[in-house]
Amino acid sequence: GGRGHNTVLDAACFLVKNKELKGFLQMRPHIMGHICNIPDIQWKNMGQDIRAAGDPAHYIDPEILGYTPKTLPLDLDKLKKDFANKPNKMEEGKKITSVVRQLGSLYWRVDQMMGNLTDLKSDFAKAKPPQDRKEEQDNDSLFNKTTYAFMINAGILGHYVGDTGQPYHNTADHDGWYSGHGGIHGYYEEDLVAEIDGDLISKILKKARAMNHPDWLKGTYPERMQKMSMVSFEDIKKIEKL
Numbered sequence: 001g002g003r004g005h006n007t008v009l010d011a012a013c014f015l016v017k018n019k020e021l022k023g024f025l026q027m028r029p030h031i032m033g034h035i036c037n038i039p040d041i042q043w044k045n046m047g048q049d050i051r052a053a054g055d056p057a058h059y060i061d062p063e064i065l066g067y068t069p070k071t072l073p074l075d076l077d078k079l080k081k082d083f084a085n086k087p088n089k090m091e092e093g094k095k096i097t098s099v100v101r102q103l104g105s106l107y108w109r110v111d112q113m114m115g116n117l118t119d120l121k122s123d124f125a126k127a128k129p130p131q132d133r134k135e136e137q138d139n140d141s142l143f144n145k146t147t148y149a150f151m152i153n154a155g156i157l158g159h160y161v162g163d164t165g166q167p168y169h170n171t172a173d174h175d176g177w178y179s180g181h182g183g184i185h186g187y188y189e190e191d192l193v194a195e196i197d198g199d200l201i202s203k204i205l206k207k208a209r210a211m212n213h214p215d216w217l218k219g220t221y222p223e224r225m226q227k228m229s230m231v232s233f234e235d236i237k238k239i240e241k242l
Contacts, residue, residue, distance in 0.1 A: 001186070001189040001190040001193055002037055002040070002041070002190075003190075003193050003194065003200075004162060004166070004189055004193050005033070005036045005037050005040065005158070005159055005162050006033035006034070006036060006037060007033070007200055007201055007204065008033075008036060008158055008161065008162040008165070009029065009032040009033045009035070009036040009155060009158040009162075010029040010030070010032070010033045010201050011201050011204045011205055011208065012025075012032070012158060013025040013026050013028065013029040013032055014026055014029070014205055015205065015208055015209070028151070031151070031155075032151065032154065032155050032158065034155075035151060035152060035154075035155025035156065035158075036155045036156070036158045036159045036162065037159070038155070038156065038159070039054065039057075039058070039156060039159045039160075040159070052101065055101075056100055056101045056102075056103075056104045056105045056106075057104070057105050057106060057109035057160060058104070058106065058160070058163050058169060059104040059106055059163065059169045059170070059174060060072070060103065060104040060105075060106045060107060060164075060169070060170055060229060061090075061102065061103055061104050061171065061172035061174070062103070062170075062171075062172070063089060063090050063171065063172040063173070064088050064089055064090045064091075064096065064102055064103060064172050065079070065083050065086075065089060065096070065099075065103060066089045068233065069170050069226060069229040069230045069232075069233045070226075070230050070233075072226065074107065074220075074222045074223065074226060076099075076100070076105070076108050079099050079103065080099040080100065083096050083099050083103075084096060084099060085097070088102070090172045090178075106160055106163060106164060106169065106225065106229075107164075107221075107222040107225040107226055107229070108222060109160050110157060110160050110161060110164070110221050110222070110224075110225050111220070111221040111222050111225075113153055113156055113157035113160065114157065114221045116149075116153040117150065117153050117154060117157070120146055120149055120150055120153075123142060123145075123146040123149075124143075124146050124150075126142060127141075127142040127143035127146050128141075128142070128143060129143055130143060130144070161225070161228075164225050164228045164229050164232060165228065165232055166188070166189055166232065167188070167232045167233060167235045167236045167239060168184065168185045168188060168189075168236070169232070170229045170232050170233045171233060171236065176240075179240060181240055184239070188239065215227055216228040216231065
């Protein structure tokens, strides 16, 4: 939800280890939080063609192929080849017409955004920081364009990492109708989050700092997202019990 995504990036700005980058980001948590919401508040209002291409990046529905987040293979090209036109395991009588659109591409979208950020390294190495007010305001300077690209990609990246942390973005039963909890998606990520007091970010920071490098911070980026997805998916049992 909107507050949830904003909070993810607001907190993340204070958790960065690199001193220089942290100094830059903790001056801009409000901006990063806004960028983090762009896939929901802007892209989803740009027509069906944009939505058809962009919406699968928000979720992973492994059950349609007969998997769970824990067992899903991470070779997307092989998944597309192996499951094209195969039966949809969640909807009897229907087939997989598009693996990417029906399964979702959440893990690989995060990998793409990290690649975009890594690709900026050479431009940053060549870019000269602004020396005066005029250069500071020059939108065409390599330094400013690269910094802008960094903020956009980092903010959008945070959106999909946040989606991975929402349990119902990790299951084909994304709104609870299969399990008898219809409508739970928005209730979980909007209504309940709205009831949390204004100290939400401080609670997140305290808990995050105590984690001490959890397992889902290791491996390739799709592997990290899969590990985080497994943790989120397990929360569904607790949520349904409540």
